[in-house]
Amino acid sequence: MRHVLKGLATAAALMLSAAAQAGNPAPDEAGAMALLKESKCLTCHSVDKKKDGPAYIEVAKKYRGKADAEAKLTLWVSKKHTVEIDGEEEEHGMVKTRDAGRISNLVRWILSH
Ligand code: HEC
Structure with missing residues (x-):
């Protein structure tokens, strides 16, 4: 499971850097989900249901x-x-990355709901 997630994250990072060169792309869902999982955000959040934290559709x-x-x-x-x-x-x-592209993708993905 772990190496699958890692592979996903790597693929997402590659796609993101390609996308970043192409301007401001639509957020990449797989990359956003991978970062949410790595950073354990989903223990308190879900996309559409309130947990300890608000649903991301409510944040959007x-x-x-x-x-x-x-x-x-x-x-x-x-x-x-x-x-x-x-x-x-x-x-x-806190997001478990300092990669501004990945963080921006996650934030734009949350706001896109
Ligand atoms: C320990 C539980 C917990 C974890 C882990 C957690 N959150 Fe939250 N989050 C909350 C709570 C509670 C709020 C609501 C805070 C408030 O409105 O006062 C919140 C609010 C938010 C908001 C809305 C902020 C706003 O200004 O309205 C976003 C976006 C968010 N979290 C993203 C994330 C991300 C991304 C991660 C992972 C890096 C994460 N959260 C991890 C509990 C958590």
Whole structure:
């Protein structure tokens, strides 16, 4: 399973760098999902159901039409900070990469819902 995910991530990274040279492409779902899995975001989030964190469709709805959405969410997922879950302060997840292309792809993919 692990090497399959790794392979996916590598393929996604290759596709992304190719896409980045072609301008600002539509977000790549496989790459976004691979990064969500690697970073364990899915323990608290799902695309369409509320868990401890909001569903990504709700996040997209909240930010629709907001010019600073990408910048805000990029910070949100790449800096250490805490959130309140059931009245307790808990560490929010952080993406397990520093590759700006992969992070941007994930943020644009979340916002595309
Ligand atoms: C420990 C549980 C937990 C983990 C792990 C987690 N999140 Fe969250 N996330 C939350 C909670 C709770 C909120 C809602 C915070 C609030 O609105 O105060 C949230 C909010 C968000 C938001 C919306 C922020 C906003 O401004 O509305 C995004 C986007 C997000 N998370 C992405 C991610 C990504 C990407 C990862 C993995 C790197 C991740 N989360 C990992 C619990 C988690």
